[in-house]
Amino acid sequence: MRGWVCACxxxxxxxxxxVGGRYLYRLAYRYRRDVGGVDVLGEVGTIAALERLLRDRxxxxxxxxxxxxxxxxx
Numbered sequence: 001m002r003g004w005v006c007a008c009x010x011x012x013x014x015x016x017x018x019v020g021g022r023y024l025y026r027l028a029y030r031y032r033r034d035v036g037g038v039d040v041l042g043e044v045g046t047i048a049a050l051e052r053l054l055r056d057r058x059x060x061x062x063x064x065x066x067x068x069x070x071x072x073x074x
Contacts, residue, residue, distance in 0.1 A: 004065035012060050013068070014050065025050045027057065 003015035015026045027041045027050070041057045044050050051062055 003068045005068050006060045006064050007066050012058050027053055
């Protein structure tokens, strides 16, 4: 699974999956290690919809996201 994380704190994450020949972008917020857990905020099928989801639900934009480092599954 590929994806991006925010450059500010790394807690806002977008994963990308290919399902049935189409891409699915999943926005999630990862809590601190001591709290644990992940809150999935939404799943969308286009970059434009992802941009709207980010604008509506987070303090970050597409420009704030960076590729997830290789070898990191979370």
